[in-house]
Amino acid sequence: MTIYDISKKAGVSIATVSRVLNGSDKVRPSTRKKVMDIIEKYDYTPNAFARGMGLHSLQTIGILCADSSDLFLAKAVYYLEQELQANGYESLLCCTGYNLDIKQSYLNLILSKKVDGIILVGSNFIGTSEEENQYIKDVSTQVPIMLLNASFDYPNVYSTLCDDYTTMFEATSSMLNAGIEDILYLYNSNSYSGAKKLSGFKAAMEAHHIPDYEKRIHFFKGDPQQMDDIADFVERLAKRNITFHGVIASEDPLAIGAMKYAQRKGIDVPNDLSIIGYNNSMLTTCCTPELTSVDNRLETQTHQLVQTLLGVLSGEEMPKKSIFSGKLIKRGTTLF
């Protein structure tokens, strides 16, 4: 019986089970009771509790992420830490930024803190050249390296990821099948996962024989937390006579920015403009209409990653790569 089984039986998320175990006050009493009843029924003892609430934990996992204020990365770190804690591991996190030298420096720092394994969160740790990935190879000789939402083939490196290519292919196809062919594609990162999403979009456009689709692919170079800047960007595109009746964004904030543009111009979403975001973040339910978005199975990914790491650390044979499919969560910004 794992924390995952408890969450399934209780019909709540792993995060909620963790919150109950960690004494958070952000759980409804009825939910807490439901979880505790199942824990008692199956006599579940999380490893951390067996070890005395983690007080005498000996093992530490290092986590690196580029930017803790990115909604997707922050959520990933949260899930990872909760599940590690529930399994009796403590974690140390470094936020590295996007500069290769500094990432390398942090990887060595965290290794020097005697961690048992290292998790790299997000696909921006993987470069396109052998040279860029050398720092990961170097460290993998000493501890297992786990990649979340990225992939890299090397001994002692394990990958868990969403198939962003196929997932974006399918999301784009849904829009095309609904008869919307002039689709603006907005993205803001050329990371491993960013490149996969873009390829998936292009492949769907090719498969549907859409002419000149590339003129509607645009890179937003700016702070993705500034919705007004994103809306300005879309407005400038529209002024350059780039027409579109659909928007697909590589991140939810870009999609929200496109909604702001539509609102300024009095364009009816979803009747005259369909919008799809990506990551299914908390932003999707903050706006009106609510945002249709791709769920890239972050909680499932983090669960698999931790289970793989625990297996590796206890000497078991574990899958080198675990790949999940994302899913389009339909809300108010699309009619299909």
Add this chain to the structure above:
Amino acid sequence: MTIYDISKKAGVSIATVSRVLNGSDKVRPSTRKKVMDIIEKYDYTPNAFARGMGLHSLQTIGILCADSSDLFLAKAVYYLEQELQANGYESLLCCTGYNLDIKQSYLNLILSKKVDGIILVGSNFIGTSEEENQYIKDVSTQVPIMLLNASFDYPNVYSTLCDDYTTMFEATSSMLNAGIEDILYLYNSNSYSGAKKLSGFKAAMEAHHIPDYEKRIHFFKGDPQQMDDIADFVERLAKRNITFHGVIASEDPLAIGAMKYAQRKGIDVPNDLSIIGYNNSMLTTCCTPELTSVDNRLETQTHQLVQTLLGVLSGEEMPKKSIFSGKLIKRGTTLF
């Protein structure tokens, strides 16, 4: 010349200067040029660069936060890490959850990693009893402890905070002065800062002699990232004949939940219902109308905290407590 001076001269945030220094691609070329021009003009060399891009940094700061997926805490961690990095310090972060035993365990873990100072992010590390704060006292004999948005008087413990009491008093008074007296107050935390906000609200209601205001104060016990749950909660309150023409929330997500409730019921915001959030997070610009919210000066706070820490570490006499005033940022959910 500090990173703060550069940001002022360039008219951009410290975070943006850091992004430029760290080679992030999330900066517009024009902004990057503006920042680089000022750096060159004043021949600014951030300490990290002087030390070779932080590659040979010797000093490490430990950061503890309860929950990295909380928007406010995540942003605080981001600002702290960026400014520490710009000053040549690396940082190690632990996300502790809300359980006292586990917080204590993490504080000892981070201390064992030979950090030069420890930052506790958010007011939930400070309890109301001497006993609850003993773990902080114990560690403060070894390294300086810096509190962000909390306060605790003890040798070698330094505090940087927003005066949440006065700030909430003033925000509430703005609404009362606009003639809106039946105000629903929503909160979800009894932390140090949560308690200050609530007291500020109550004091304003008392000062304006509002009768029976306490029946409109409600604690939301649930996941603050679930907007629909918050909207359900407000709907249940309304069904219990709790009338209100204003909502003040201790966190932006609660305010967004109240907006969702209004939208479901066809209540016109801001004409028939005024709403104020708190933290001035990215959520404020994701919704329609945009949310009026209190800016609690997070970036200024984190800057002051790091400067104080750097001073303490170099043996200077530094202020034990730095207190800033928050500011109401008026947007579309209020008419005043």
